[in-house]
Amino acid sequence: MTRLSPEPHEAALDHLITRVALHDRSAFDTLYMQTSGKLFAVAMRITKDRAEAEDVLQEAFIRVWQRAQSFRPGQARAISWLIAITRNLAIDRLRARVAPSAPIELAERVPDGQPTPEAAAATSEKRAQIETCLDELEERRADAVKSAYLEGYSYQDLADRYDTPINTIRTWLRRSLIHLRDCLEQSVL
Amino acid sequence: MRQTPNTPDEEDALAAEFVVGVLPRAERPLVERRIFRDTAFADRVARWEVRLAGLNEDYGHLVPPMGVKARIDRRLFGAPRSTRAGWGWIAGAATAVAMGVFVLIWQDATVTGSDLRAALDGDTITFAVNIDRNRDLLNVTPASDAVPDGSVYQIWLVPDGMAPVSLGLVTADGQLPIGTELAAGDTLAVSIEPAGGSPIGAPTGPIIAIGVLEDV
Numbered sequence: 186m187t188r189l190s191p192e193p194h195e196a197a198l199d200h201l202i203t204r205v206a207l208h209d210r211s212a213f214d215t216l217y218m219q220t221s222g223k224l225f226a227v228a229m230r231i232t233k234d235r236a237e238a239e240d241v242l243q244e245a246f247i248r249v250w251q252r253a254q255s256f257r258p259g260q261a262r263a264i265s266w267l268i269a270i271t272r273n274l275a276i277d278r279l280r281a282r283v284a285p286s287a288p289i290e291l292a293e294r295v296p297d298g299q300p301t302p303e304a305a306a307a308t309s310e311k312r313a314q315i316e317t318c319l320d321e322l323e324e325r326r327a328d329a330v331k332s333a334y335l336e337g338y339s340y341q342d343l344a345d346r347y348d349t350p351i352n353t354i355r356t357w358l359r360r361s362l363i364h365l366r367d368c369l370e371q372s373v374l
Numbered sequence: 375m376r377q378t379p380n381t382p383d384e385e386d387a388l389a390a391e392f393v394v395g396v397l398p399r400a401e402r403p404l405v406e407r408r409i410f411r412d413t414a415f416a417d418r419v420a421r422w423e424v425r426l427a428g429l430n431e432d433y434g435h436l437v438p439p440m441g442v443k444a445r446i447d448r449r450l451f452g453a454p455r456s457t458r459a460g461w462g463w464i465a466g467a468a469t470a471v472a473m474g475v476f477v478l479i480w481q482d483a484t485v486t487g488s489d490l491r492a493a494l495d496g497d498t499i500t501f502a503v504n505i506d507r508n509r510d511l512l513n514v515t516p517a518s519d520a521v522p523d524g525s526v527y528q529i530w531l532v533p534d535g536m537a538p539v540s541l542g543l544v545t546a547d548g549q550l551p552i553g554t555e556l557a558a559g560d561t562l563a564v565s566i567e568p569a570g571g572s573p574i575g576a577p578t579g580p581i582i583a584i585g586v587l588e589d590v
Contacts, residue, residue, distance in 0.1 A: 196537040200532055200561075203577075203584065207581070221437075221442070222436060222437050223435055225437070227430075229436055238438075239442050242438055242442055243442055247446060247449055247450060250450055254581075257579070258538070258578075259577055259578040261420060264430070265423055265424060265427040268427070268433075269423045276395040276402070277402065311431075312429070313428075314428060315426070315428035315429060316428075330394065331429065334395065334429050335432055335433070338396065339395075339397070340397070340398065341398065343396065355396075358391075359390070359391065362386075365425075366422075366425065369425050
């Protein structure tokens with residue numbers, strides 16, 4: 186398998202991860218080939234630093250090799266599982282920085298890749314569902330949820346950004362997330 | 375960290391805060407430890423990862439620089455990327471031979487005279503699979519019958535690029551009627567599932583062994 190498609194087939198990824206769980210090195214190579222572009226984009230968007238993003242990508246694949254056995258194909262999409270590992274590493278690294286992060290407005294914009302049209306079509310339903318539910322929230326709360334998830338903002342970053350006390354931010358973000366959950370569960374039914 | 379939350383909504387809000395990533399540095403390791411020791415809470419976290427996964431599309435793609443993969447391989451294997459395909463299988467087979475089970479099972483497989491067979495290898499267990507000439511009965515023998523309490527072994531056909539198809543549960547007599555077409559070259563795998571088998575038609579437990587059918 187040498188496909189370089191940006192959105193590899195989900196079941197094919199499940200299959201690769203189960204092979205990686207049994208320490209099949211060629212499956213590991215293929216998994217890297219198929220998913221490193223997505224995971225590096227995640228790491229860059231959160232760390233906004235090329236060297237750190239490379240370190241995060243490296244740690245993520247080491248963790249995948251070591252923990253592939255904990256992947257449950259029936260419970261999570263393979264790509265979500267891989268992205269969750271990468272996001273956690275990137276966010277931990279961000280929080281561990283001694284110096285405060287660059288002002289959000291000045292942060293380097295990472296160019297989005299060009300997803301293929303078929304990839305965009307295949308994925309838009311889940312994305313649209315979340316957008317519908319975010320639309321039910323007050324605009325800046327929806328914006329806070331989305332930007333915190335995508336950019337890895339902390340409560341402190343959000344407090345600075347919205348010029349609001351951190352405890353207030355925390356209270357309304359938690360409420361917003363519960364509302365989002367209820368909306369998403371409803372739309373599944 | 376605030377007091378341990380109690381209500382389901384508070385639990386869910388904490389899980390969501392972790393997944394979204396907003397928690398301060400001091401709180402993240404505490405939540406991580408909870409994920410490790412509290413499966414109910416870990417499930418909440420996993421559900422949030424699924425719920426918010428739609429946003430992952432916004433990340434796009436960015437090709438990493440050359441050299442990162444070589445660094446990963448050096449860290450894991452002490453050498454740059456090997457081009458030898460199937461290294462893991464050779465290692466798995468070597469382990470099985472070292473355990474003395476592989477050879478025994480293989481001999482057992484040949485004397486039955488079936489026309490398809492596979493050795494499904496894992497880190498800790500090997501299954502011998504035989505399929506009779508008429509392809510209507512699959513015979514599967516684990517190298518040990520130490521299935522965890524309250525669990526069963528479930529055997530799957532894993533077609534390339536498609537979701538696994540259940541072939542059934544590994545029973546005491548090891549015989550399964552075949553409802554699916556099987557041929558040499560097909561990949562089979564075994565997972566650990568709750569009693570009665572996977573409730574969702576796809577593996578929910580860990581895949582513990584995998585192998586390819588071949589003509590005898």
